[in-house]
Amino acid sequence: MHFILVVLLALGALLDLLLGISFFVDPVTAGSDFGLQSPTPMGLSAMRGDFTAFFWLAAFCMGWAAWKRRGDVLWPALALFAIAFTGRLVNLIVVGDYEGWWQPMTVEALHVLVILAAIKTFPGRATPADPA
Template structure:
């Protein structure tokens, strides 16, 4: 069971890493897939920098935690995804629901659940070591 959870955490990490590099390499294409419209070169630079940073950081920490079977690094992607999910919930309340609202929320919730399972599976290892 721990191996399956470890593999799932690695998949979460790889998924986020691929998204991050896609934002780095093809910001306009990825922005469109995320319903974002960049304004000029600076808008593309912001998408390239900020989205790549979010996804690459989360992905690397998930992979590091899974590879070393350590719970502590998984806190980083859990927090990043929880903030993203909170932002989406606020949008539902403030701006309303559209047909595309729930798919990314479900993906984020599943990734959070997998990462939390990972923290529990890896909890036998001490955090500081």
């Protein structure tokens, strides 16, 4: 089970790293893949900064957790993807569906499930033995 979680976390980290790079290098193209259009410098700045931060933080947490087999470093990534999924769910209820609505929600839900499984399976940070 540990090996499978390590592989899934590493693959998720790689996906998120690549998404972050795409937003950092070419926010116009990356944004259009997410249904965003922002021709203003302010919008491009927000896409380059905020989306990159989202995906790079998630990638870092998941990669570190996979490398060290530590569940405690996954809480920030869990919060990011759980909030993103919740926002999409609220939008689905309030605004309605659109073509392909289920794809990003599926990716976010899979992130949440893998991260939760890893948090439950991997130990937290190791503490030194009590010198008694």
